[in-house]
Amino acid sequence: MFEVILKGHDKYYGVSDVLRMFFGVPEEVKDEGKVTAPDGPDIRIINELLPDGRSVTYYGDKAYEFEGEVLEPGREIKRSLYMALSDITSQKMPWGCLTGIRPTLVACEEKDAKALEEKYFVRPDKAQLAFDTSREEQRILAKVPEDSLCVYVGIPFCPSRCEYCSFVSSDISCHMDRLVNYEAALEREIMMISPAVKSSLSALYVGGGTPTVLEEKEFASLLDCIYSNLKIMPGCEVTIEAGRPDTITEGKLLSMREHGITRICINPQTMRSDTLLKLGRKHTAEDAVRVYQKAMDMGFDLINMDLIAGLPYENAEDHVESTKKLIELAPTNITVHTLYKKRRARISREQVMDHYKTRGELDKCVADSYELLKEAGYHPYYMYRQKDTGHGLENTGFAKGDTGSLYNVAMMSDCRDVLSFGAGGMSKRCFKQEGELYKHRVERCPTIKDALTYIERVEEMAEKKIAFFQI
Ligand code: SF4
Numbered sequence: 001m002f003e004v005i006l007k008g009h010d011k012y013y014g015v016s017d018v019l020r021m022f023f024g025v026p027e028e029v030k031d032e033g034k035v036t037a038p039d040g041p042d043i044r045i046i047n048e049l050l051p052d053g054r055s056v057t058y059y060g061d062k063a064y065e066f067e068g069e070v071l072e073p074g075r076e077i078k079r080s081l082y083m084a085l086s087d088i089t090s091q092k093m094p095w096g097c098l099t100g101i102r103p104t105l106v107a108c109e110e111k112d113a114k115a116l117e118e119k120y121f122v123r124p125d126k127a128q129l130a131f132d133t134s135r136e137e138q139r140i141l142a143k144v145p146e147d148s149l150c151v152y153v154g155i156p157f158c159p160s161r162c163e164y165c166s167f168v169s170s171d172i173s174c175h176m177d178r179l180v181n182y183e184a185a186l187e188r189e190i191m192m193i194s195p196a197v198k199s200s201l202s203a204l205y206v207g208g209g210t211p212t213v214l215e216e217k218e219f220a221s222l223l224d225c226i227y228s229n230l231k232i233m234p235g236c237e238v239t240i241e242a243g244r245p246d247t248i249t250e251g252k253l254l255s256m257r258e259h260g261i262t263r264i265c266i267n268p269q270t271m272r273s274d275t276l277l278k279l280g281r282k283h284t285a286e287d288a289v290r291v292y293q294k295a296m297d298m299g300f301d302l303i304n305m306d307l308i309a310g311l312p313y314e315n316a317e318d319h320v321e322s323t324k325k326l327i328e329l330a331p332t333n334i335t336v337h338t339l340y341k342k343r344r345a346r347i348s349r350e351q352v353m354d355h356y357k358t359r360g361e362l363d364k365c366v367a368d369s370y371e372l373l374k375e376a377g378y379h380p381y382y383m384y385r386q387k388d389t390g391h392g393l394e395n396t397g398f399a400k401g402d403t404g405s406l407y408n409v410a411m412m413s414d415c416r417d418v419l420s421f422g423a424g425g426m427s428k429r430c431f432k433q434e435g436e437l438y439k440h441r442v443e444r445c446p447t448i449k450d451a452l453t454y455i456e457r458v459e460e461m462a463e464k465k466i467a468f469f470q471i
Pocket of ligand 1: 157166244
């Protein structure tokens with residue numbers, strides 16, 4: 001078992017984050033002042049924060065300390081710990097000692113990509129990716145007025161559950177009545193809250209789950225409810241996640257077009273039909289192409305398509321091939337996700353983490369995809385990481401021209417208020433802080449996750465949000 005003794009600080013969370021990258025799930029043993037990694041080698045080290053703000057990590061007679069600018073304590077202890085672990089294991093992480101979900105926030109603070117390499121040991125390609133993306137995020141964010149509101153409407157139901165997903169989505173195959181009641185509750189919540197909403201909407205995202213799992217009648221009714229109750233400003237970006245091609249009908253596309261939906265997501269995840277079927281998705285790659293072409297023919301010109309690198313049953317070449325196929329289709333946005341282990345997913349952490357025999361293979365296939373996308377005229381416009389993402393990699397949204405999603409950027413920035421409707425939604429208010437350019441203080445207001453409880457307690461949820469926004 002690997003042990004890190006904390007000295008002069010109590011940043012268990014930060015120590016855990018670094019340990020996780022090297023040895024898997026850590027355990028915080030606070031009464032003994034240490035964090036352990038049961039899957040790591042039998043080694044004990046000391047991670048100290050000195051009174052002058054510098055951090056040193058000791059292993060035997062070795063001391064690891066960065067010579068240069070001292071960072072704030074949370075980053076400082078991670079950096080010296082990373083230096084020690086990297087030396088002990090002879091491993092370097094693509095994102096160096098950056099463990100947070102938003103490396104672009106750190107990149108915003110720096111004048112060039114080189115600073116990320118030097119201060120945080122970020123690999124040059126990732127440093128450049130974070131730096132370029134951070135500039136694009138800032139450019140897009142400037143298009144979202146500070147006093148406007150972003151709105152999320154969540155439909156936590158799917159036609160079946162994908163093997164890798166632990167989302168609180170209910171498989172609707174046996175719960176059709178639940179879906180109808182849920183949609184009605186959602187309308188009730190929108191109608192209760194919207195009279196009190198003063199701000200206009202700059203970006204609206206209907207996500208899930210799979211919103212297009214609603215039958216045509218309920219789907220149209222929900223769009224009517226949204227458009228007739230909320231103040232949608234001219235030019236507002238409205239995205240519908242139509243993730244599963246098997247749920248998209250001509251009637252729903254017509255409904256979206258009539259309501260003025262500006263952006264849709266059709267997510268194949270891979271262009272291998274055999275993988276899709278093994279994963280429990282009830283559609284083929286050909287279905288995704290057919291629906292994409294239908295949507296284009298009907299005039300939808302802003303379409304995002306998602307891919308996942310590191311899927312079970314696939315190797316690196318399969319992912320690269322899928323990227324090539326999407327590039328041929330030429331949607332305006334392509335988002336490349338890296339598979340990560342969600343807690344309640346059917347597949348195990350081992351299947352996620354060890355599927356690609358080496359970090360290098362997954363890393364290379366993601367890098368190859370990015371290269372292909374850039375050659376085809378796409379550029380990264382937003383990115384984030386998730387805990388337990390396969391080998392510490394990231395998810396990156398690519399766009400052609402000026403088509404990057406306002407909602408994605410605004411939501412990830414934590415710089416714009418978000419009002420969420422539906423079970424599991426997280427509303428947030430973001431407050432500017434003195435002296436901080438990019439980092440706002442954020443207050444959050446969660447909504448109950450269970451769809452059935454949400455239906456029963458929708459009035460209470462609505463009142464809570466009205467009070468939260470003081471509207
Ligand atoms: S479509 Fe998305 S939310 Fe639904 S089960 Fe699959 S991965 Fe999960």
